[in-house]
Amino acid sequence: MYMENTVYVVGNAKTNEDNAITIRFNSFYIGFVVDLSTDKIIDLNSSSTLRTTDEFIRSLLIGRNLRIFDDKLKEEVIKRYHGSSQKAIIVAYRDGVKKYNEVKRKYF
Template sequence: MYEKNTVYVVGNAKTNTDNAITLRFNSFYIGFVVDLKTDRIIDSSSSSTLRTTDEFIKSLLMGRSLKTFDDKLKEEVIKRYHGSSQKAIIVAYKDGVKKYNEMKKRYF
């Protein structure tokens, strides 16, 4: 399904203790499929408990770069996502950027 020039990176973050995600998964995760040639996110999924949440987060991330932290994405999450995992989305994205760059330095 994915081209050979893609990699999979997972960013993670903590959520509030009363969050359903914490109760189910203990943490919040976003999996990113990234095109190594463009550094763009071509697919993603998250450890959200609702399908709509996962799809909404995906719509925010698609086409964004994982090479550098995108402050515009952070602002868009703050403006558009009004769930208890708002901060966790931003932290997981930031963690994904960090891990992607570490992986790219090491293997590519």
């Protein structure tokens, strides 16, 4: 399904202990599929418990560049996402940026 010029990286973060995500998965994860030639996120999935949450996160992140942490995207998450995992989304995104850059440096 994914072309050879893509990689998969996972960003993770902790959530509140009473969060359903923590109860179910122990942490919050976002799995990013990234096009190496453009550094753009072409697909993702998260460890959210609600389908709508995952779809909303997808709408915020797909098409964004994973090479650099985008402060405007952080502000957009703060402005538009009002669930208990708001900070976890930002931390998982930041972790994804870090891991993507490690992969690019090491293998590409």
